[in-house]
Amino acid sequence: MPNIQEELKTSLKLLQLEWKEDLEQYKKKFLYTSISDKKEQGVCWYPLQIKKSKIGLGDRLILELERFDTNQSHVFQSGKSVSVFSNADGFQGHDFRVNGVINFVKRDVMTLTLQGNEFPDWLHSGKIGVDLLFDEASYREMESTMKSVIKAEKGRLGELKQILLGESLPTFSQKVYADTQELNPAQNQALRLINQCDDVAIIHGPPGTGKTTTLIAAIQNTLRTNRQVLVCAPSNAAVDLLVEKLADKGVSTLRIGHPARVDDKILAQTLDAKIALHESYKDLKKLRKSVDEYRKLGRKYKRNFGHEERVQRKRLLDEATRMKEDADNLENYIMYDVFQTTQVFASTLVGSSNQALRGIQFPYVFIDEAGQGLEAATWIPIMKADKVVMTGDHFQLPPTIKSYEATKAGLSETLFEKVIKRQPEASKMLTVQYRMPEKIMGFSSKFFYKNNLEAAENTRLHFLSEDEHVLEFIDTAGSGFGEHQEKESLSTLNAEEAKFTLKYLENMLKRVGIGKIKTEGWNIGLISPYRAQVRKFQELIFESYDYPNLRSFSELLTIDSIDGFQGQERDIIFISLVRSNANGEIGFLSDTRRMNVALTRAKRKLVVIGDSSTLSSNDFYNAFLGYVEEKGDYKSIYEFLEY
Numbered sequence: 001m002p003n004i005q006e007e008l009k010t011s012l013k014l015l016q017l018e019w020k021e022d023l024e025q026y027k028k029k030f031l032y033t034s035i036s037d038k039k040e041q042g043v044c045w046y047p048l049q050i051k052k053s054k055i056g057l058g059d060r061l062i063l064e065l066e067r068f069d070t071n072q073s074h075v076f077q078s079g080k081s082v083s084v085f086s087n088a089d090g091f092q093g094h095d096f097r098v099n100g101v102i103n104f105v106k107r108d109v110m111t112l113t114l115q116g117n118e119f120p121d122w123l124h125s126g127k128i129g130v131d132l133l134f135d136e137a138s139y140r141e142m143e144s145t146m147k148s149v150i151k152a153e154k155g156r157l158g159e160l161k162q163i164l165l166g167e168s169l170p171t172f173s174q175k176v177y178a179d180t181q182e183l184n185p186a187q188n189q190a191l192r193l194i195n196q197c198d199d200v201a202i203i204h205g206p207p208g209t210g211k212t213t214t215l216i217a218a219i220q221n222t223l224r225t226n227r228q229v230l231v232c233a234p235s236n237a238a239v240d241l242l243v244e245k246l247a248d249k250g251v252s253t254l255r256i257g258h259p260a261r262v263d264d265k266i267l268a269q270t271l272d273a274k275i276a277l278h279e280s281y282k283d284l285k286k287l288r289k290s291v292d293e294y295r296k297l298g299r300k301y302k303r304n305f306g307h308e309e310r311v312q313r314k315r316l317l318d319e320a321t322r323m324k325e326d327a328d329n330l331e332n333y334i335m336y337d338v339f340q341t342t343q344v345f346a347s348t349l350v351g352s353s354n355q356a357l358r359g360i361q362f363p364y365v366f367i368d369e370a371g372q373g374l375e376a377a378t379w380i381p382i383m384k385a386d387k388v389v390m391t392g393d394h395f396q397l398p399p400t401i402k403s404y405e406a407t408k409a410g411l412s413e414t415l416f417e418k419v420i421k422r423q424p425e426a427s428k429m430l431t432v433q434y435r436m437p438e439k440i441m442g443f444s445s446k447f448f449y450k451n452n453l454e455a456a457e458n459t460r461l462h463f464l465s466e467d468e469h470v471l472e473f474i475d476t477a478g479s480g481f482g483e484h485q486e487k488e489s490l491s492t493l494n495a496e497e498a499k500f501t502l503k504y505l506e507n508m509l510k511r512v513g514i515g516k517i518k519t520e521g522w523n524i525g526l527i528s529p530y531r532a533q534v535r536k537f538q539e540l541i542f543e544s545y546d547y548p549n550l551r552s553f554s555e556l557l558t559i560d561s562i563d564g565f566q567g568q569e570r571d572i573i574f575i576s577l578v579r580s581n582a583n584g585e586i587g588f589l590s591d592t593r594r595m596n597v598a599l600t601r602a603k604r605k606l607v608v609i610g611d612s613s614t615l616s617s618n619d620f621y622n623a624f625l626g627y628v629e630e631k632g633d634y635k636s637i638y639e640f641l642e643y
């Protein structure tokens with residue numbers, strides 16, 4: 001067992017290394033760089049047009065921007081801090097910038113929440129752009145948290161540190177837990193574990209096993225005996241999903257921070273919105289208006305005024321001060337009232353350090369998608385916890401890390417993974433999955449979950465038609481489809497494989513019946529691990545007229561890299577693996593956790609297209625090829641020469 005103090009100090013050093021590397025990469029992309037270079041680096045959109053600007057619930061300034069250069073790759077995603085700027089004559093410089101946070105990005109449209117009370121006038125000067133800011137605050141928060149954890153000796157944090165890192169054992173009570181009808185036995189055991197843990201419980205949820213369903217049930221169950229809990233996840237999108245599900249169940253939830261979605265259902269759960277919807281908010285607004293009016297009146301008196309005016313001025317300003325105090329008290333009361341009626345506080349891991357949550361200690365802190373959170377970030381909400389419940393799957397996406405050196409030295413090992421390994425009795429794996437028919441599930445179950453997954457009864461009905469295989473691997477070996485690198489992004493693509501994939505998909509849709517698929521509302525995911533290939537798909541479908549049927553599916557079709565699909569499912573999934581070279585180089589296809597996500601998204605049909613001669617140099621793909629051969633789902637491209 002490693003010395004945990006040394007281990008934590010190493011984690012802190014690795015975090016600092018990552019911070020440095022991230023900042024270096026940012027500077028390289030940013031400093032002394034022209035707009036066109038920044039665009040090439042993917043850290044700037046320019047020019048763009050304002051599609052919509054509106055004041056959302058809670059007086060949030062919401063801006064929807066659309067870019068004109070549609071094919072440029074970029075790194076913008078929800079939760080990142082950005083700056084909107086003007087490049088118009090007379091409007092350049094620091095005064096003509098406003099910061100904000102990205103809510104979401106969909107193809108060429110970005111939705112932001114801007115800081116401030118009103119939209120700046122210069123936004124309509126034309127020549128607007130948006131660029132990325134460096135997220136210094138998150139690193140600072142993670143660093144100070146790691147220092148606190150290292151320092152903690154006594155108190156709850158000191159105890160949890162010992163237990164989570166394996167130096168002392170967690171304890172469990174014998175509390176009675178009555179099974180919930182709607183949950184399966186493994187899910188009920190997970191709830192029992194959460195109910196009986198004194199320190200920590202882990203739900204290990206492989207794909208489609210109802211991790212989210214179980215987590216929501218566990219939160220509701222916990223609220224029977226606890227007034228308030230904190231729920232966190234690494235990304236804004238994951239937090240929103242939980243907030244939505246909790247709101248659907250009628251749980252009073254307060255969303256702290258910036259939602260990745262700006263629909264009213266989510267916005268209504270934010271603090272700003274809850275204040276604005278409070279019954280005393282009208283009085284607060286009236287008071288604040290009066291404060292402004294009295295101040296204005298008081299300041300109207302010019303320098304040389306007489307005694308009378310001086311008295312009048314003082315009276316007005318005193319009155320303004322008194323009313324301001326009343327307004328502050330009323331606002332504090334509204335906040336207090338909102339907090340009192342809240343059952344679940346929800347935020348990202350880093351967002352749990354928000355001022356609004358300062359000083360609150362929670363009987364339970366739930367952390368979802370914990371297999372994707374950096375250890376330092378995961379400790380942030382744990383600082384507020386009596387008991388910790390983590391859910392996730394350490395065989396799906398790991399945290400994103402920029403520094404190769406830090407990754408190699410162990411920064412990618414999450415706290416979730418450490419606890420699963422060091423305190424096995426504190427974890428429960430869910431085993432019945434409701435998404436994939438057995439054939440699609442089988443390989444992932446064998447390779448990652450020791451064959452412990454089981455396909456639920458309902459998955460027997462998951463197919464497109466009786467004649468349509470649910471799993472296919474199409475081997476492009478010998479086809480001459482070669483990979484190449486995109487010049488600007490250095491991402492890899494395989495144009496011939498992309499064209500074949502689309503033709504094959506289109507023919508399959510025709511075979512099953514386009515009308516039938518649309519009537520059933522079966523949706524399609526087109527995945528490639530490589531961004532350049534994703535762009536190729538988009539270009540081929542939406543900018544050429546070669547695939548009219550696919551174009552007509554735009555509502556039901558999602559084209560994205562693997563990361564965009566974590567936590568989601570589609571009826572039909574096509575994966576284009578891209579790599580095809582004589583040296584057996586497979587680059588980051590060797591990230592098997594990422595591939596596990598891709599291979600476990602399909603409900604009714606999974607088609608994987610790749611070059612076996614390149615892929616088979618790797619054990620994982622070798623095993624996958626063996627699996628599809630054994631199941632009779634291997635096909636060679638030579639069977640489709642007419643394409």
Ligand SMILES: Nc1ncnc2c1ncn2[C@@H]1O[C@H](COP(=O)(O)OP(=O)(O)OP(=O)(O)O)[C@@H](O)[C@H]1O
Nearest residue numbers: 182183184205207208209210211212213434567568
């Ligand atoms: N006990 C159950 N009985 C029937 N259906 C269930 C049960 N638990 C979950 N499901 C269904 O299984 C599907 C997947 O559930 P959920 O979204 O909670 O899974 P998940 O583990 O979070 O998935 P992933 O992590 O792969 O995204 C949902 O359609 C859900 O309704």
